[in-house]
Amino acid sequence: MSTTEETGAEPEEAIVEPDPDAVAITINGRSVTARRGDLVIAAAERAGDYIPRFCYHPRMSSVGMCRQCLVEIDTGRGPMLQPSCMVTVTEGMVVDTESETSKRAQEGILELLLANHPLDCPVCDKGGECPLQDQAFSHGPGESRYVEEKRHYEKPIPISDLVFLDRERCILCDRCTRFADEVAGDALIHFVDRGNATQVNTFPDEPFSSYFSGNTVQICPVGALTAKPYRFKARPWDLEQVDSTCTSCSVGCRISVHSSRDRILRFQGVDDDAVNWGWLCDRGRFNFESVHSDRRLADPLIRTAEGLATTDWSSALSLTAQLVRSALADGGPESIAILGGARGTNEDALAWSMLADALGVERRDARLGDGVGLDLLDLPRATIAEAAAASTIVLLAPDLKEELPVLHLRLRDAVLRSGAKIIEFTQTGSGLTRHAWRSIRHLPGVGAQTVAEALAEEAVAAQLASGPVVVVAGRANLAESAAALSERVAAVLSAAPDARVLSVMRRGNTAGALAAGLSGSAGAAQILRDAADGRIDLLVLLGSDPLADFPDSRLARTALARVGRIVSLDGHLSASSEQADIVLPVAVMGEKSGTTTNLEGRVTPVAQKVTVHGTARPDWMIALDLADRLDVELEVSDLGDLTSMIELSDDGRWTRPFGATAPTFESVVGTNYDFRLVLSRRLYDAAVSTAASPSLASLPGGRGLSVHPSDLERIGVSSGDDVKVIGSRGSVVLPVCVDDRVNRGTVWAPFNQPAGERSEGDVRDVVDVDASVTDVRIERLS
Amino acid sequence: MSRFNAENLSLAREIIGRYPRPKSALIPLLHLAQEQEGWISEEAMREIAELVGVTPAEVRGTGTFYEMFHFEPIGRYLLNICGTMSCALMGAGDLLHAAEEELGVRAGGTTPDGLITLHRAECQAACTEAPCLQVNYRYRFRVTPDGVRELISELRAGSLADEIPPHGTLATVRQHIPADRAVGAVDPDEDTSPPSWVPVSVEGAR
Numbered sequence: 001m002s003t004t005e006e007t008g009a010e011p012e013e014a015i016v017e018p019d020p021d022a023v024a025i026t027i028n029g030r031s032v033t034a035r036r037g038d039l040v041i042a043a044a045e046r047a048g049d050y051i052p053r054f055c056y057h058p059r060m061s062s063v064g065m066c067r068q069c070l071v072e073i074d075t076g077r078g079p080m081l082q083p084s085c086m087v088t089v090t091e092g093m094v095v096d097t098e099s100e101t102s103k104r105a106q107e108g109i110l111e112l113l114l115a116n117h118p119l120d121c122p123v124c125d126k127g128g129e130c131p132l133q134d135q136a137f138s139h140g141p142g143e144s145r146y147v148e149e150k151r152h153y154e155k156p157i158p159i160s161d162l163v164f165l166d167r168e169r170c171i172l173c174d175r176c177t178r179f180a181d182e183v184a185g186d187a188l189i190h191f192v193d194r195g196n197a198t199q200v201n202t203f204p205d206e207p208f209s210s211y212f213s214g215n216t217v218q219i220c221p222v223g224a225l226t227a228k229p230y231r232f233k234a235r236p237w238d239l240e241q242v243d244s245t246c247t248s249c250s251v252g253c254r255i256s257v258h259s260s261r262d263r264i265l266r267f268q269g270v271d272d273d274a275v276n277w278g279w280l281c282d283r284g285r286f287n288f289e290s291v292h293s294d295r296r297l298a299d300p301l302i303r304t305a306e307g308l309a310t311t312d313w314s315s316a317l318s319l320t321a322q323l324v325r326s327a328l329a330d331g332g333p334e335s336i337a338i339l340g341g342a343r344g345t346n347e348d349a350l351a352w353s354m355l356a357d358a359l360g361v362e363r364r365d366a367r368l369g370d371g372v373g374l375d376l377l378d379l380p381r382a383t384i385a386e387a388a389a390a391s392t393i394v395l396l397a398p399d400l401k402e403e404l405p406v407l408h409l410r411l412r413d414a415v416l417r418s419g420a421k422i423i424e425f426t427q428t429g430s431g432l433t434r435h436a437w438r439s440i441r442h443l444p445g446v447g448a449q450t451v452a453e454a455l456a457e458e459a460v461a462a463q464l465a466s467g468p469v470v471v472v473a474g475r476a477n478l479a480e481s482a483a484a485l486s487e488r489v490a491a492v493l494s495a496a497p498d499a500r501v502l503s504v505m506r507r508g509n510t511a512g513a514l515a516a517g518l519s520g521s522a523g524a525a526q527i528l529r530d531a532a533d534g535r536i537d538l539l540v541l542l543g544s545d546p547l548a549d550f551p552d553s554r555l556a557r558t559a560l561a562r563v564g565r566i567v568s569l570d571g572h573l574s575a576s577s578e579q580a581d582i583v584l585p586v587a588v589m590g591e592k593s594g595t596t597t598n599l600e601g602r603v604t605p606v607a608q609k610v611t612v613h614g615t616a617r618p619d620w621m622i623a624l625d626l627a628d629r630l631d632v633e634l635e636v637s638d639l640g641d642l643t644s645m646i647e648l649s650d651d652g653r654w655t656r657p658f659g660a661t662a663p664t665f666e667s668v669v670g671t672n673y674d675f676r677l678v679l680s681r682r683l684y685d686a687a688v689s690t691a692a693s694p695s696l697a698s699l700p701g702g703r704g705l706s707v708h709p710s711d712l713e714r715i716g717v718s719s720g721d722d723v724k725v726i727g728s729r730g731s732v733v734l735p736v737c738v739d740d741r742v743n744r745g746t747v748w749a750p751f752n753q754p755a756g757e758r759s760e761g762d763v764r765d766v767v768d769v770d771a772s773v774t775d776v777r778i779e780r781l782s
Numbered sequence: 783m784s785r786f787n788a789e790n791l792s793l794a795r796e797i798i799g800r801y802p803r804p805k806s807a808l809i810p811l812l813h814l815a816q817e818q819e820g821w822i823s824e825e826a827m828r829e830i831a832e833l834v835g836v837t838p839a840e841v842r843g844t845g846t847f848y849e850m851f852h853f854e855p856i857g858r859y860l861l862n863i864c865g866t867m868s869c870a871l872m873g874a875g876d877l878l879h880a881a882e883e884e885l886g887v888r889a890g891g892t893t894p895d896g897l898i899t900l901h902r903a904e905c906q907a908a909c910t911e912a913p914c915l916q917v918n919y920r921y922r923f924r925v926t927p928d929g930v931r932e933l934i935s936e937l938r939a940g941s942l943a944d945e946i947p948p949h950g951t952l953a954t955v956r957q958h959i960p961a962d963r964a965v966g967a968v969d970p971d972e973d974t975s976p977p978s979w980v981p982v983s984v985e986g987a988r
Contacts, residue, residue, distance in 0.1 A: 187839060190840050191847075193847070201839075203828075203837070203839040203842050
């Protein structure tokens with residue numbers, strides 16, 4: 001239009017190019033334009049004609065299992081009943097979803113599906129939101145002719161720690177089994193037997209211990225699958241819901257938070273095309289239990305001679321302000337440091353960042369020595385969709401199945417359905433190894449050289465040149481310096497200069513906290529070093545727990561012991577906040593509103609659904625209160641002011657340039673020690689949200705050391721024995737287990753696992769944050 | 783106990799090698815396991831899952847679909863007496879009764895010595911020869927109650943051992959395909975050659 005105005009020329013006759021993908025069909029007498037490849041059931045739904053269905057799910061392949069979507073379809077040979085989830089649209093197709101024949105077919109199928117269904121709706125959790133119940137009303141015959149005894153099975157059997165299966169209610173739609181096989185890749189449930197005896201079941205003694213098992217409960221169209229945390233807790237019509245974002249990791253899955261009587265009762269995945277496609281991992285789905293845990297802090301605590309004692313907010317805030325004042329007076333702003341902020345909202349981080357700016361506090365970091373370097377965040381950032389659509393995905397990341405499970409699902413789907421090729425550089429193997437086009441094992445400590453050589457191979461170089469490349473970068477080994485990762489990413493970028501980078505982080509709002517400015521001249525490691533040297537008078541912990549989360553536990557312990565004063569803002573009492581002088585209880589996710597930023601930089605809302613526990617407050621409010629007491633003007637007065645400060649880029653993302661230079665890294669080849677340590681996270685660990693959720697608390701695997709079978713033989717111990725792991729800093733005793741996925745010459749240990757009876761030692765005791773890699777010797781205990 | 787013995791394990795590997803995808807060997811390996819033990823144990827299903835790279839649940843799910851795979855211990859001889867229409871009209875009930883009486887077990891049971899399992903079977907596709915039965919899937923036609931008793935005593939005496947191999951044995955002759963004579967299966971995803979019928983079909987259309 002603007003061109004026309006500028007030139008003054010007559011607008012040209014608009015030539016409407018016929019859309020090559022448009023398919024004209026008739027649905028219930030109306031002309032509808034569908035897209036080539038559309039299934040009839042989807043095209044009809046978009047046109048406003050709902051066809052009943054149970055097995056059809058838009059995110060999974062169609063199987064035509066339940067037959068409920070039978071409609072009359074005429075492709076020129078006269079109308080015929082066909083399952084509309086199995087037929088794609090063709091030009092001139094005539095569909096009648098409401099003809100007498102279609103209706104009779106649908107009623108007949110429903111009568112058959114109900115032949116064995118127990119109709120125990122009054123005691124079924126699904127009642128009220130049950131597709132079978134709803135469609136029996138909307139599309140069913142109303143009466144059944146079956147008088148025979150129904151099929152009987154043992155009432156709900158646990159098929160995993162989290163999911164129960166009631167086979168009597170099951171209508172064998174294949175949704176859960178298809179999800180397990182197709183989407184999650186954990187085909188641990190399957191149809192067993194045949195004919196009338198067909199049932200869904202696991203292999204004996206092999207539970208459905210998938211990280212994604214909760215999704216089957218959500219997609220079950222009947223009440224056959226129920227999740228332990230929600231069973232018998234509420235009826236759907238008593239639930240209130242609000243859309244929010246999961247902050248358990250940095251993927252930022254969209255969720256719907258359901259509550260009743262001011263308690264959060266469940267999270268359901270919301271289908272967001274850009275992010276999670278409706279899926280959630282079990283950790284994200286079920287760790288809402290920690291919101292209502294007994295371990296929540298209700299009132300501020302201050303340290304007295306007898307330990308931490310409850311106090312009121314006014315005294316706690318005055319005392320905090322006093323600590324800030326005296327630190328400023330004694331040592332200046334350099335003597336104050338802020339650690340954390342990645343577990344809160346963008347607004348929390350902004351408020352604290354502004355307070356720090358106003359006070360001149362430069363020492364701040366939202367990461368805890370386990371994050372990616374800021375230099376990586378300056379690289380052109382990819383979205384999840386770009387990663388999934390890339391022709392080559394280079395993985396320089398931790399096992400995504402363990403750390404960012406839903407990103408794992410998206411990339412797995414990209415390989416299996418879009419033909420993306422994964423080139424993986426890994427130190428232990430990962431959940432995506434079996435789907436990788438190239439999986440390159442390397443020792444911790446190798447630099448750019450190995451990556452460059454692998455990418456220079458002819459076939460690999462051709463693959464990189466064949467289309468868009470996305471690098472997924474993250475800390476695969478917390479016992480290796482972050483500089484090694486930067487170095488390896490740089491090597492990929494020199495082989496594929498147009499590649500975009502998706503940096504993965506574990507904690508939910510790391511990207512937002514960094515964009516808000518919770519990253520200063522000194523990183524977490526430097527802050528803790530300074531603290532250990534006695535140069536920090538006041539350490540503010542924004543929901544962070546360095547004693548549990550910092551990879552070098554000795555440094556963290558020394559730092560917290562030597563630091564002048566500690567103020568901790570936390571929802572639960574953690575190892576670090578137990579050492580604090582003041583603990584300010586904060587509202588956790590579900591109790592506060594605001595926004596969060598995922599690893600792509602995408603900003604999505606988080607919503608308050610329940611009232612805060614006790615007198616807890618959101619972090620941002622505490623920052624504003626403190627500013628008030630310190631006579632600092634922040635020029636914001638409420639949440640809205642803070643939210644409006646988030647400046648989104650043209651593509652709707654919140655980032656800022658950090659101007660960080662990539663650190664240099666020298667490959668570490670030789671060693672006097674026997675093994676190189678790989679330290680990485682598992683989905684379930686000692687994180688407070690897992691530990692304080694009763695349904696998840698028993699799931700972490702515990703501490704230990706995994707060793708390759710031939711190395712185990714070399715050490716001369718057998719699986720289950722205790723060994724002494726000796727590093728340059730000290731030693732620790734851990735039980736070993738055999739694992740042939742571990743590279744020879746390396747040993748693998750899970751990070752931040754709860755201590756067990758037999759495994760008191762923490763492997764982080766041998767990690768030195770200043771070293772490039774962690775080499776260890778392993779000795780038998782005589 | 784019921785893992786593949788050394789000979790069968792190498793045979794299993796050979797069978798897997800015949801397919802472009804290991805998973806395709808699932809059913810042949812279930813047959814092999816059943817041949818070795820007479821039935822398929824959980825242990826065997828676990829081993830097959832490992833060999834072909836699927837979960838044990840998938841092995842069990844696939845196997846239990848088929849009536850001829852047995853997942854519980856079974857006698858050396860499986861006596862299937864047909865009970866469907868033609869045989870029933872021709873006196874199959876008497877056969878079953880005679881067998882139950884002779885063996886001392888009900889249909890579905892196995893004799894305490896583990897020799898014979900008795901089943902009432904659905905149609906065995908020999909209606910013109912009714913009533914019929916099968917011993918380890920080998921037919922006996924137009925059987926009489928006395929014939930059943932005689933058959934059972936022969937099985938007990940072991941005099942049919944040459945004619946009827948133990949349950950699970952598919953064939954007494956094993957096919958071996960030397961590597962140099964194998965056709966060599968090509969993964970359909972990797973096969974870039976055009977379909978061979980295209981020119982033929984074009985010719986035919988003309």
